[in-house]
Amino acid sequence: MRYLYLLLLAGAVASCNRQEPVEPEIPICPPLECSDGTYVAGELLVGMHETTTLPQTFQLFNSNRFVIKSVMGPVYISALPADSIDYMVRELNRKPYINTGPWKAVKDGNVYLHYQTRALTVIPRLMDMTEANQQDWLATVQRLALQEQPTMVKSCHLGVSLCAEKFWAQQLPQNSLVKWAEINKIVRVQPGG
Incomplete structure (x- = not known):
């Protein structure tokens, strides 16, 4: 009987140490599905209207929780x-x-x-424009x-949520402060040609 208890106890301890295989968490939007390789995933380029001030620009982008990587042209x-x-x-x-x-x-x-x-x-x-x-x-x-x-060439390089680039490229130009928005396209250059 003693051996039976020891055997059961050993089996219980062994089963506690055995790890169940954990299924990997499937990302909501895998990066490979975000970009087809023609643009940089998670990045957006935005041009502001001539009269849009930098404080207005900051407020707009902060309210959408964008990362302001750079601002050119003010x-x-x-x-x-x-x-x-x-x-x-x-x-x-x-x-x-x-x-x-x-x-x-x-x-x-x-x-x-x-x-x-x-x-x-x-x-x-202006680079790395944290709050x-x-x-x-x-x-x-x-x-x-x-x-x-006022200037015609104020543009911003933004970090946005992965897979949301195309959404924001369509939505931002509807805002009266924004002149244009585009995904950050990758241009392949052939040497010597």
Whole structure:
């Protein structure tokens, strides 16, 4: 009888240690089904209307929980005097979301004196615009006396939910702030041709 109890106890312990095969969780939308290889899954390019301000842009994208990877093309005129250009470049390059290698602030490049008005003009490329970076940029705009100007070329590179790229590419242009939206297409270039 003792052996029977030991045998039953050993069987119970052995069955507790045996792991049931776990079925892998099937993703709702596998990445291979998201993109057919002609565009980058999870990315969207969006152009804003000329009069859409950067704070409006941030609010729109934050409300949809997009990741703002970069913003290109906003134009600012500073109320600071023309001889403040070196100060402006130094201050802008203190920002990690501006001083990103080739996209840093450069005197007579993207920070310059307008040839007609001599107004101190800034055209930054803003990278990795987290909400903290957005708040910092808006405070910097105030501190450097920058006034945003209407521009035809303000565009944004966004991160969106996987498999939602085409949905947002169709939905965003319906918003009055948005001029166009496209999936981030992959262009294959043949060398030498």
